[in-house]
Amino acid sequence: MPLESVRFAILGPVRVWRAGQELRLGRPQERALLALLLVRAGQPAAVHDIVTALWGPNPPHSAVNVVRRHVGTLRRLLEPALPTRSEGRWLHRGAGGYRLVTDSDSLDLLHFRRLREEARQAAADGAYPGAVELLTEALALWQGQVASGIPPEARAHLALDALEHEYLTAVREAADAALHAGVPDAVLPVLRSAAADHPLDEPLLARLILALAGTGLRPEALTTYQAVSARLADELGIDPGPELRDAHRAVLAGAPAPAAGAGPPPAARTAAHPVPVQLPHELPVFTGRRAELDQALALFADDARTAGTVVIGAIGGMAGVGKTTLAVHLAHRIADQFPDGQLYVNLRGFDPSGAIMEPSEAVRGFLDALGVPPERIPRHVDAQTALYRSVLAGRRVLVLLDNARDTDQIRPLLPGTPGCLTIVTSRNELSGLVAAHAAHRLTLGPFDADQARAFLVRRLGSERVTAEPRAVDEITRLCAGLPLALACVAARAAAHPHFPLSAVAAELREAHGSLDAFARTDTSADVGTVFSWSSRVLTPEAARLFRLLALHPGPDFTAPAAAALAGLPVRRARLLLAELSGAHLISEHAPGRHTFHDLLRAHAAELVHAEHPEAERRTAAHRLYQHYAHTAHTAGALLAPNGDPVPQPTPADVQDVPPEPLADDHHALAWLTAEHPVLLAVLDAAAGSGHDRLACLLAWSLEPYFDRRGHWHDGLAAQRIALDAALRLSDRALEARGMRGLARAEGRLGLHDLCRPRLDRALAMATELGDAVGRAHTHRSLGWESEQQGDLAGALRHNQLALDLFRAAGHQAAEAGVLNSVGWYHAQLGEHREALRHCFRALTLLQELGDRYGQAATWDSIAYAYHHLGRHPQALLGYRNALALYRELGVPYMEAETLSHLGDTHLATGDLPAARASWQQARDLFTALGHPGADRVAARLAGQQGHEQEEHVGPA
Template sequence: MAAGAPVPQQLPPALPAFVGRVALLAQLDEATTGGAGGPVATSVVLSGTAGVGKTTLAVHWAHHVAERYPDGQLYVNLRGFDPSGSLMPPAEALRGFLEALDVPAERLPIHLPAQVGLYRSLLAGRRMLIVLDNARDIEQVRPLLPGSPSCLVLVTSRNRLAGLVAAEGAVPVTVDLLCFDEAWQFLARRLGADRLSSEPQAANEMIERCVRLPLALAVVAARGAAHPSFPLSTLAAELRETRRLLDALDGGDASTDVQAVFSWSYQHLSPPAARLFRLLACHPGPDTAIPAAASLAGLPRMRVHRLLAELAHAHLVTEHAPGRFSLHDLLRGYAADLVESIDPPDARRTAIQRGLDHYLHTAHAAALLLQPGWDPVGLADAPAGVTPEEIADHSHALVWFTAEYRVLLAAVAHAERARFAGHAWRLARTLVDFLQRQGHWSGLVAAQRTALAAAQQVDERPGQAGAHRDLARALARVGEREEAEGHFLAALELFSELGDHTGQARTHRAFGALLDRLGRHADSLHQAQQGLQLYRVAGHLSGEASAQNGVGWAHAMLGQYGPALDHCRAALVLLRETDDRHGEANTWDSLGLIYARLGRHRRAVACYHRALTLLTRLGDRYDEAETLNRLGDSRWSLGDRAGALRTWQRALRIFDDLGHPDAEGVRDRLVRAGGTAARAGRS
C-alpha cells in the first residue's frame, strides 16, 4: 500500500443483538493464538447448514479481534450460494481487494495469476484479516489466500471445504444449531426477556418449532417485534397450525425466506444426492444408518455412503454418530415438500416399502438371535433393491436393536399410516423381546396398539392374536391389568380358532405371569400348566422348558416348594439342551426365590449370581433389576447389610433409568434400611 493510504476496514457492521456462541468464539481464539499449545492457524473454515449464523459469527468475531490486525480487514461476499446463481469469480474478488489496497486501476493486472502475485506481494509481512464469506468451493478460495503467516483468513461456507483443510492446513470449525439457552437469549434480545418469561411455554414451543435455527428464530422474532401486542401463544399457534411450517418462516425476501435459503444449497447437489435428500423425507424416525438409506434409495451401500457424504459436506444432513445421519425438522419439511412435488406417488410409495422391508427383514433376523425360541412372522424374500443387514450373533443383535429401536418404533407407526398394515404388525412383533428386556413398556404398548389396529384393518388374524397377547404383556407391566386380562382372553380365543398351539401356549404362560402379580396364584398355576401341556403337544422344547419354570414359580408362590424345585430343575435340563440362555437366567432366578423361601439364603445368593451373570451378558435390564432386588433381600437376611444396600441401589438405578414404577418400592425399602442409602440411590 502507498504511504499514507487509508487502512482498509471492510467488515460489515456487527449485529448488536449477537448472543451465545461462547464455545465457538473460544475455539476461534484458541486456534488463532495457539492457546491450546498448537500452531497458530492462518486460515479457518466456518461451515454449517443454511441459516445457522455463520456470517454473523464470523463478522462478530472479526470485529472482536480487529485490533490484532492493525494493517486492515478485507471482506468479500463470494456469493457461493446466491439465489441468482451469480457466483463471484476469484478475479472479481481480487480486483476489489487490490483496489482496497490502493492499487490504481491502471496497475491492475489483467490475468488471474498476475493478480494473485500482486495481492500476495502487497500482503507479505502485513498483519491483515481477510474474511471470505459464503464460499462455494476451494477453487473459489485458493487464489484469495495471502500466503503470508502474518495474515489470517476466515472463510464461511455451507460446504465443509475439506480440500482447504487438507491442502492448506485450514482449521475446520462447525457452526451448529443454537443450544436451547442460546435460542432463548436470541429471542429475549429481540422480544424482551419479560415477554418471554411471561409466556415460557409459548416461547419454548417457538424455539422447538424453529429447531433452534437462528434464521428461523429471527423471522419469528421479527414478526413478534412488529406486533408487540400479540401474545407469544399466538405466534406459537401460527407455527403449529400452518400446514407447511416453512410458509410461516418467510421473512419477506430471499435472504430471510427459510425455504429459499435451503434451496440454494439443494440446487448445488448432484442429481443422485438431490434424490437421496428428497427420499430421506420418506424415512421414519430420528436418524438413519447407511444400510437403511441404501435400501430406501434402492442403491448399493458404497454409492449411498458417498451421496450421504455429499449431503453432509453441504450440511443438509448431520453425521451425529459414525455412520448415522440426521436432518432437523425444518430440513425434513423442506425435503418432504420437494419429494411430493418432484417424485411421482408410485416412486415415493416404493421407496417407503423398501425402507420398511429393510427394517422388517433385519429386525426379524435380530429377534431370532435374541430369542431363539421366538415365533417367526413368516417373511418372503427381500424385494429387489433392499439389502438387509447381516446380524452375526446375539451381541450384534443387541447392539443393532439398541441403535435402531427408536427408528423401529417410528417405522411401526409410519407403516400403519402409509397403509402397509402387514409391515406394521410384523415389525411390531420383532420388537417385543428387546423392548421387554430393556423395560421400554410405553413404547411397547404404543407399538402393539398400532399393530393390533393394523392387523384388524386387513383382517390378518395371526397378527391380531399376537398383538392382543403382546399388548396384554406390556399393559400388565405398566399396571393396566384389567385391560391386559381382556387382551389375553382375546388372544387365547384367536389362537385357539387358528389351531396355533404354540401361540396359545405363549399366551397361557404370559397370562399366568399377570395372574401371579394379581396374587391369584392358583389361577396362575393353572395357566402355566395349560401352557406346558400345549408346548408338549407342539413339540416346542424351549417353550416347554420356559413353561416348566413357570409351573415351578407358581408352585413356589403357593408354598409348594418340592414340586417347585422339581419343575425348575427339569427346566434347566431342557434349557441347556436348547441353549436358551434367557430362559436359563430366569430359571436360576426362580431357584433363588425358592431357596430364599426355604430359608437357604446362601444357596439363593448363588442362584441369583448365576442368573445375573447371564442377564448382564444378555442385556436384559429389567429382569436384572428384579433379580438384584431379590438378591438384596437374601443378603439382608444373611446379615450382609452393606451388601444388601449396594445391591438395592444397583436395582434402583436400573429401575430409574427405565422409568419403571418398581423404582418406588426399592426406594422405600432403602429409606427403611437407611436414609443415606436412599439418597445415594437417587443420585
C-alpha cells in the first residue's frame, strides 16, 4: 500500500482516511490511543504514558494487555489485509512503546508545521506576501478543537495545550506578516476569531487593533482597545501592557502598518506591572556540574531559536545531590533573558510531614507576585491556572518549580505561551512531563572524586585540601559524592580551622547515622551523621527546639508557634530560630515564616523520637495545638461576634500557652489567611492524635473565616472532623454544636438533603439539653435553610423564634444580627416598612457593638427594602455603604450579592450601563468563587430577567 494512501487529522476531530475513504473509528479508548500517537507526530509513545492517558493514575491490572488489543484493532483498521501478529508499515513497536509512521503529507499537524517553517523562511527573506499565503493555508487546516471526540480524561493527559499555543503563535505570525505586506485584511477574520476565544491575550489583541486600523476600521480599533482595557481591569485587575499601549498610540496617531521589509515587531517587553524577582540567593561558591550546565544551556538555546516553543527543563536526581543548587545557578545565569521577571516556589513534594503544596496554593502565590489583587483570584485551580497563563501571555518570565512531587503537581504551574522558560527539580523522573510536554530531562548523579575534591577546595581553600590528600580522599569517599553531605562536612571543617582533616575523616568514619535511605551501600556513614554535626554545635536550647520542631505538622512555622511547642517565651524562641537559621538547619522563606529542608526535618524527627519520651512529645504537641486553637478562637470571635459561640477553652486547654495578640478583625483575618494551610494540618494532626476537644474548638473557630473567604470545601472537611471528634468524646453538648456546624457547611455547598435533617436533630438535642442559645442558633440556621427551599414564611418564623431566645438570654450581639434577618424576611414577603423598622433597630445595635460585618449585611437589607418601596436614591446609598464595608472586610461572596442587588436598582432608575457594570462585577466575583450565582447574574446580563426570588445569604 503506498504511503500516501492513508491520511490522519488531529487539528479538529480525530479522523483517518484510507484510499480516499474516511474510516469509522472505534471505541473512545481506541480513539484516545490514536490521538496520543498523532500528538507525538511520529515519535514513540511509551506504554506507561498510553496507560496513564487511557485510565489515569489507577489503571486496571489488565491495562497493558488492553493496550495491545487496541493497537491490534488500530492496525487492522489501517491495513485490513494485514496478517495476524504482523506489524505492518504504519504502527510500529519499539523503544518501550508504539510509534505511528507519519509525515507532512499524511498528518495535518506536520503539514501545518511545515507550512509555518516555510513561512518563517519567507518572512526572514523579506517575502512577506508569500509568508501570508503560507500561513493562511496553515491556519485553514484547523477545523475546531484539537483531538475533539476523545474522553475528557485523555484530553487532560495529552499535550493539547501546547498545540493550541502553536496555533496562536501562527496567528500572531500571520498578522505580523500581513501588516508588513500591507494586506491586514487577509488575516482579519482569523484574528477576530482567535481574539474572541482568547480575550486576555494582549499580544494577539494588539495585532487585531493594528489590523483593524490598517483596513480602515479605525473606530472599531479604538473601541476594541477600550473593551480590552476594561476587561483586563475587571478580570485581572491590571492595565494594558506595552504592546497594547503601543498599538493604541499608533492608531491614535494615524500611523500606517509597518512597511514591507521593516523587520518583525519587537520582542515582548517588560510589562508595566510588578516584575517578580523571586530566585533564591545564588551560592557564591558554586562549583562542579560544568557538563550538566553546558548541556542545559545548549538545550535552552536551541529551543529559544525555535519560535513558538514552550521550553521546560526537568532536573532530577536523589535527595541532596544538588538539584536546587544547579537550578538556581542556571536560573541566575540566564535571568537577564527574562526581563518580565523570575518566579520561584518550593513545592515541598517530599516533605516528611505530608504537607505537600497544592498547585492552587502555588498559583495563588504566583498571581500575587504578578500583581493580581487577591479578591480577583478564582477559587478553583483550573480557573486560577487559566488566569495565571493569561497574565503571562506575551511576557518573558522564568519559572523555577523546586522539589516537585509529580507531573500532576507541576502541570497547572506551566506557562502556556512561548517566551517563558520553566525549570523543574524533582527526585522523581517526571516521565509524564517529558512525554506530554516535551520536557528536557537532566539527571544529576553524585560528584566524582575530582568534582568532590574541587568542591572542598572551593569551600576550604587549596592549601588545606592539598596538605591532606588521603583525608580528603576518605571524606569524599565516605560522603559518596553527595553535595549536601560534602557541604555539611565542609561547614564543620571551616568552623574549626585548627582541626586536621584527618580528624574530620575519622569522625565521619566512626559515626553511625540513621538516614539509611540516603546512604550509599559502599559507605560506613550517611547524611544523618553529617547532619548531626550541625546540630552538635548548637546551644542546648536551640538543639532542643530543632528536635521539637519536627513535631510541627504544617508546611512552615512562626516564632509564636515554636515558642508554644518548646514552652518558651516568644522573644526567646525568636532568638533560637535565628541561631538555627544561621546554622542552615532551617530557612526563613518569608518574613517571620520558617521551614525545614525535608532531609533535615527527617533528621530532626529521628532525634526527637530518640531523645524525648513519648509523654514529653505528646505534651509539646498539645501545647502547639493549644496555641493554634486558642488564637483561632480569638480570631473567630473578632470576625463573627454574633456567630454560633465556640465553647470557651478550659484551663486545661490553654495552660500557659497564650494566643497571639490580635487587635481587631483585620489582624484576625490576616493571621487566619497566613496560617490557613498550617491550621488545616494542625486540625488533622490534633484529631488524629487524640486531642479531640482541641480539634473541635479549632474547627468551629475557623468557620467564620472559611465562610467569609468562600473556602466552603475546607469548611465542610473541618466540620466533619469536629463532629467525629465530638462523637468520640461522648459529649452531647459538643455533639449538638458539631451538628449545627456541619449542617451549615453542607447547606453552603447545596447539600440540602443532608443539612435539614441534621439541623432538626441538632434542635432536638439542644432542647433536650436545655440549651436556649443553641436552640436559637439552630433556629437561625433553619431559617436560612428554609429560605433556600423557598419557604419564606418558615424562614421568618424560625428567625422570630431565634430573636425571642436571644433576647431572653441577653445575647445582644446575636439579637442584633437576627433583627436584620427578621427584617430581611419581612422584605422578602413584601412587608417592606416592617422590614425597615427591624433593620434600623439592628443597625443601631450593630454600630454600638462595632460589628462591621453585621452592619454591611443590614445596609444591604435596608437598601433592598427601599428599592421595593421605589425609593431608589436611598437604596443606592444603602448598597454603596454595604459594598464599602464588604470590600474593606474582604468578603467577595457578599460583595457579589450586593453588586447584584445594586445592578437591579440601577436598572430601575433607567441607568442600564451602570446596571450592567454592577452585574458584570458580580458575575466575575461569583465565577471566581465557583458559585452558581454567576449563572443568575449572567442571565440578567443576557437580558433574560426572570422573576425568581432574590437569593440573600446572611449568617446561617
